[in-house]
Amino acid sequence: MLPVVYCIGPEQQKTFFEIFVAPILSTLIGTVAGALFGGYVSYRFGLLLAERKSFNTSAANLRRAFLDELLKLEAGENIDTYNILAPALNKHQAAVFEFRQILSSTKSAAFDTAWKEYYYGTEQQEIPFLEQYADLGNLNKRKIYRHLAIDRIRTILSFTEKNK
Numbered sequence: 001m002l003p004v005v006y007c008i009g010p011e012q013q014k015t016f017f018e019i020f021v022a023p024i025l026s027t028l029i030g031t032v033a034g035a036l037f038g039g040y041v042s043y044r045f046g047l048l049l050a051e052r053k054s055f056n057t058s059a060a061n062l063r064r065a066f067l068d069e070l071l072k073l074e075a076g077e078n079i080d081t082y083n084i085l086a087p088a089l090n091k092h093q094a095a096v097f098e099f100r101q102i103l104s105s106t107k108s109a110a111f112d113t114a115w116k117e118y119y120y121g122t123e124q125q126e127i128p129f130l131e132q133y134a135d136l137g138n139l140n141k142r143k144i145y146r147h148l149a150i151d152r153i154r155t156i157l158s159f160t161e162k163n164k
Contacts, residue, residue, distance in 0.1 A: 051102075052162075058099045059160035065095030066153050073150050081133040081145045089130065093119075096156070103159070111159050118152040 065088075072084050085092075096115050100108055121132040133149055135142040 055102050055162060058102050059162075062095045062099040063157055063160055065091050066157060070150065070153050070157075073146055073153075077143055077146070078139065079146050080135065080142065081149045082130060082135070085133055085149060086130050089119075099159070107159065111156070114152070114155045114159070118149075118156060 069084050069088050069092075073079055073081060100111060100115075103111055119129075121129045133145045135145050
């Protein structure tokens with residue numbers, strides 16, 4: 001039997017366990033529970049931070065891949081769109097492939113549609129069709145194709161905004 005300790009008077013008897021062990025035990029349980037909860041919260045925030053960093057890096061790479069061509073296309077009206085886009089195609093493909101890996105399945109479907117319109121054209125062909133931007137010297141078509149390419153590039157780049 002545990003010794004009885006008197007606090008103030010005999011009617012308020014408390015055992016050694018109630019005075020010393022119970023507070024220590026409850027403190028230990030609270031500390032362990034707090035540490036486990038804090039560890040879990042830190043882990044979840046760490047995952048979110050890593051995911052965000054990965055998204056930001058891939059998004060920056062995608063924007064960088066299209067930047068030169070977009071600036072050239074926006075520079076003026078009399079621009080040969082095909083000759084600007086064709087040499088950059090491999091660079092664009094690599095950046096698109098990297099960026100697509102970090103998108104959710106719902107966003108990747110819309111992103112794939114935007115990429116296919118840019119890369120294959122509206123007919124969804126099996127092989128790349130950059131000739132959709134070739135104007136063959138026609139100044140009216142040159143303007144139309146330049147705007148078409150700019151719009152399609154901007155659509156692709158709109159996915160780099162996290163909340164879209």
